[in-house]
Amino acid sequence: MTNACLTFRDLTLGYGSHPAIHHLDGIVEKGSLTAVVGANGSGKSTLMKGIVGVLKPMEGAVVRAPGVRTAYLPQQSELDRSFPARVVDLVSLGLWPKRGMLGRYTREDRESVGKALMAVGLGGFETRPIDTLSGGQLQRTLFARVLLQDADLILLDEPFNAVDAKTVGDLIQLIKRWHGEERTIMVVVHDLDLVRQNFPETLLLARQPVAWGDTKETLRPENLLKARRFHEAWEENAPWCEPSEHDHGHDHGHDHDHHDHARTHDHGSGPRAA
Amino acid sequence: MDFLYGLFIAPFADFAFMQRALFGSLMLSLGACPVGVFLMLRRMSLSGDAMAHAILPGAAAGFLLYGLEILPMTIGGLIAGIIVALGAGAVSRFTIQREDASMAAFYLISLAVGVLMVSIRGSSVDLMHVLFGTVLALNNEALTLIGGIVVVTLASLAIFWRALVAECLDPLFLRSVSRMGSPVHFIFLGLVVLNLVGGFQALGTLLSVGLMMLPAAAARFWTVRVEPMCVLAVLIGFASCIAGLLLSYHASLPSGPAIILSAGVVYFFSIVFGSRGALRARIVHHRHRTA
Numbered sequence: 001m002t003n004a005c006l007t008f009r010d011l012t013l014g015y016g017s018h019p020a021i022h023h024l025d026g027i028v029e030k031g032s033l034t035a036v037v038g039a040n041g042s043g044k045s046t047l048m049k050g051i052v053g054v055l056k057p058m059e060g061a062v063v064r065a066p067g068v069r070t071a072y073l074p075q076q077s078e079l080d081r082s083f084p085a086r087v088v089d090l091v092s093l094g095l096w097p098k099r100g101m102l103g104r105y106t107r108e109d110r111e112s113v114g115k116a117l118m119a120v121g122l123g124g125f126e127t128r129p130i131d132t133l134s135g136g137q138l139q140r141t142l143f144a145r146v147l148l149q150d151a152d153l154i155l156l157d158e159p160f161n162a163v164d165a166k167t168v169g170d171l172i173q174l175i176k177r178w179h180g181e182e183r184t185i186m187v188v189v190h191d192l193d194l195v196r197q198n199f200p201e202t203l204l205l206a207r208q209p210v211a212w213g214d215t216k217e218t219l220r221p222e223n224l225l226k227a228r229r230f231h232e233a234w235e236e237n238a239p240w241c242e243p244s245e246h247d248h249g250h251d252h253g254h255d256h257d258h259h260d261h262a263r264t265h266d267h268g269s270g271p272r273a274a
Numbered sequence: 275m276d277f278l279y280g281l282f283i284a285p286f287a288d289f290a291f292m293q294r295a296l297f298g299s300l301m302l303s304l305g306a307c308p309v310g311v312f313l314m315l316r317r318m319s320l321s322g323d324a325m326a327h328a329i330l331p332g333a334a335a336g337f338l339l340y341g342l343e344i345l346p347m348t349i350g351g352l353i354a355g356i357i358v359a360l361g362a363g364a365v366s367r368f369t370i371q372r373e374d375a376s377m378a379a380f381y382l383i384s385l386a387v388g389v390l391m392v393s394i395r396g397s398s399v400d401l402m403h404v405l406f407g408t409v410l411a412l413n414n415e416a417l418t419l420i421g422g423i424v425v426v427t428l429a430s431l432a433i434f435w436r437a438l439v440a441e442c443l444d445p446l447f448l449r450s451v452s453r454m455g456s457p458v459h460f461i462f463l464g465l466v467v468l469n470l471v472g473g474f475q476a477l478g479t480l481l482s483v484g485l486m487m488l489p490a491a492a493a494r495f496w497t498v499r500v501e502p503m504c505v506l507a508v509l510i511g512f513a514s515c516i517a518g519l520l521l522s523y524h525a526s527l528p529s530g531p532a533i534i535l536s537a538g539v540v541y542f543f544s545i546v547f548g549s550r551g552a553l554r555a556r557i558v559h560h561r562h563r564t565a
Contacts, residue, residue, distance in 0.1 A: 052450045070450070078446040083315055084498045085443055093440055096451045101437050129498045149451070 005030040005068060005153055005184040006051060010060035013043070013050040018238070019058065020046040022207045030065070030152075031182040033175070035195040035215065038205035038227060044188045045075050047205070048157045051186075064153070068184075069097055071151035073142055075158045075188070081131050087141055088113055088126045094148030116144040121170055135162040143171060154178060156187045160194070172198050192219060285523040291410050295519055298412040298476055299533060301420050302485060303511030305427035306469040308504040310490035313466060315442050315500070319487055321362075321373060324381035325463075326470050326483035328358035330388030330405075333479060338395050342403065344416050348471055351479070355467035358384055363463055367456065407478030409519075409529045416475045423472040427465055434458055439500060477530040484534035485511060492541040495548025510540050 006028035013021040021043040028034060036044045049055040051062050052072045064070070071094075079090075091113050095105060117123055120140040125133075133141060139162065146154060156175075160168050176198070178185055186203075189195050195202055195215060202218040204210040206227045211218040286292050313322045332354025336346035358380045365380075366373035412420075431438070437458045440448040449455045466486075473482030489510035493503045518533030525532075545551050 054446070054449055072447075072450040074446055074450075077444065079444045080315075080442060083443045084494075084500055084503060085439070086499065089439070089499075090443065093444065093447060096436075096440070096448075101452070101454060102433065145447075 003029050005032070005065050007063040007065075008060070009063065011050065011057055011062055012059040012241075013046050013055055014058050019241070020207065021050065021205075022241075023060070024209055026209070026212060028184060028186065030184055031179070032201055033179045033185045033199055034187070034201045034203055035199035036186055036188045036203045036205060037190070037192065037195060037219075038210075042205045042227070043207050044205055045157050048072065048074070048155050048186070048188065051153075051155060068153050069149070069151045070153045070155065071146045071149040072155045073146050073157060073159055075161070077142065079138075079142075081138070083130070085130050086126065087117070087122065087128050087130060087133070090130055090141055091116060091144045091148060094145035097149055097151070112148060113144075116147040117141075119147055119174065120144045121167070136164055136167055139163050140167060140171070143174065147174070152183055154183055154185045156185070158188050158190065160189065160191070168194070195219065281524070282520065285520060291412075292519065292523065294412045294417060295409045295476075295529060296515065298417050298420050299409055299485075299515035299519065300512055301417075301424045302469070302473050302476060303489070303508055303515055305424040306473060306482075306486040307489045307507035307511040308431055309427060309462075309465050309469050310486035310488075311493065311500065311504050311507050312438060312442065312462065313486065314490045314494060316462075318373070319491070321377045322466055322470070322483050322486055324362075324377045325355055325359055325466055326474075326479055327388075328381040328384040329355045329467070329470055329474060330479045331384050331391055332388075333474065334388045334391035338391055344413070344419070344475055348419060348475065351471045351474060352467065354384060354388075355471060356464065359463040359467050360460065363460060367459075403478075405478050405480050406528065407474060407476050407481065407530045409476040409533070410522075412476060419475070420472045423468050427469060430461060430465055434461060438462060477533065481530050481534050484537060485514070488534065488537035488541050489514065492537070492544040492548075495544040495551045498550070510537065514540060 004027040008024045008026050011021060011024040012019050020041075024047070036047065038044050046055065050057060051064075052070060053062075092105065092109075094116070095109055095113075099105060099109065114123070114126065117125060120143045122137065122140055122144065125137070125141075130138070130141070139159065143159065146156070159171060163171065172194075175185060175187065187199070189199070196219060199215055201213060202215040203212045204218050204223055204227050206229075210227045211220075211223040286296055310322070313319055329351040332350035332352065333347040334350070335354075336343070336348070336350035340346040358377075362373060362377040362380045365371055365376035369376075434454075437448065437452070437454045441455055441458050441462075445455060448458075469486060470479075470482050473485055476482070477485060489507040490503075492510050493506040496506055497503050514537035515533055517536040519529060521527060521536065522529035522532040546553050548554070
């Protein structure tokens with residue numbers, strides 16, 4: 001347990017009185033690489049927002065290990081592309097955790113911006129205005145910003161949207177490099193083949209966690225079927241979630257998760273140590 | 275030579291009120307134009323306009339209680355402006371209503387109250403004075419006030435520059451790395467109100483937003499970066515003030531509208547001839563590069 005980067009304690013997140021993540025328990029280990037999968041509306045993005053703290057929990061809590069710096073690449077960026085900024089200006093925002101609002105950018109900072117751009121294959125794009133970038137180039141620019149943030153916990157929400165196959169490969173390499181640097185990474189992905197090939201662990205969501213642990217185990221047909229039966233629409237008159245009922249569910253879920261997770265841990269640490 | 279001197283220099287050299295007007299309006303440009311650039315980039319140009327109207331009831335309250343005195347009217351305007359800015363900002367932050375709608379609602383109410391208050395006591399001449407200002411009658415108090423506002427504005431911009439740019443460029447990112455998002459938004463609204471209040475003695479409540487928006491809007495057509503845009507906006511503001519004052523002096527026109535109209539001329543010129551203006555975009559490029 002001391003190895004937890006993130007701990008979910010009976011976490012319920014949602015909008016209005018309707019939960020999008022319902023009583024989630026469990027831990028994300030330091031240095032783990034987790035894919036978050038599930039149907040539309042299954043709460044993947046909501047979970048990301050909850051972890052970053054943009055969305056406050058309706059119940060329960062997300063506990064980040066002390067001193068963990070977080071980088072977040074949202075699915076729907078609120079980026080204003082018409083803003084008169086160059087690629088360097090956008091990427092340099094990633095220096096915020098290091099330099100804050102007032103710290104001057106040093107020459108090393110500028111060099112690290114250049115290196116981050118090189119790493120995502122955008123060397124020489126420094127002075128391009130951001131409104132001239134293609135969708136995929138913009139996505140890679142945002143990856144460069146994440147790179148620069150030098151965070152311990154990296155949350156990527158559907159980072160492969162509108163990105164060509166070659167770039168997906170490049171970005172996966174980047175994610176694996178972070179994984180090698182013992183950073184904790186959670187990625188929302190839709191492409192299950194991609195998940196099977198590249199992600200050791202998977203969280204399958206359908207408002208509640210359907211399965212969580214080793215990717216091969218989690219993505220078994222019965223689990224996928226269970227997740228597919230998930231009812232996307234919330235109902236206006238859905239019954240209130242009663243404390244007694246949820247305690248029961250929670251205990252049950254918790255045991256289940258814990259069990260799953262312990263197994264994952266054994267499984268996961270084996271190859272890593274080898 | 276004498277002709278040129280008479281045209282450009284003499285009005286300022288010979289008359290103290292012209293010097294004051296020039297000094298005051300140049301200072302105003304220094305603070306208001308960069309604020310205008312951010313107002314435009316945040317797509318809040320009309321909010322600025324709305325806020326300028328919102329100042330009216332505060333100024334009118336000062337006018338009702340103390341007559342045509344600058345200090346009470348300014349303080350009243352400041353309070354009214356801040357109430358409307360915070361109210362509209364809060365409505366848009368905490369409800370689903372966007373800022374444009376809440377701002378419009380607040381300023382319309384505010385404007386109605388203001389016009390009612392002025393008409394209870396004053397004549398229509400007073401109303402004109404409040405609405406359109408008198409840059410030629412800036413006294414020491416007014417100049418000191420404007421000076422203070424400029425210092426506060428430039429200092430705040432320097433301190434919060436990076437947060438302000440981040441909040442405009444990618445607000446969600448700013449929220450994920452820092453808690454500065456909301457404070458910076460409200461500080462910025464505060465700067466807008468402050469500069470509008472500074473401008474209203476000189477240009478009136480309705481036109482003070484002109485010196486903020488027009489140079490900024492014109493500068494947008496010439497550059498693709500924020501820093502040069504701010505500098506350019508200030509320079510355009512300076513030029514408009516000088517041209518407007520000279521125009522008003524030689525043609526005996528009201529000075530406030532003359533200044534704003536000069537800025538308007540620069541704006542139209544920029545639309546057509548700017549390096550990112552209409553003409554450049556329309557010219558068919560027969561040649562293109564290989565990559």
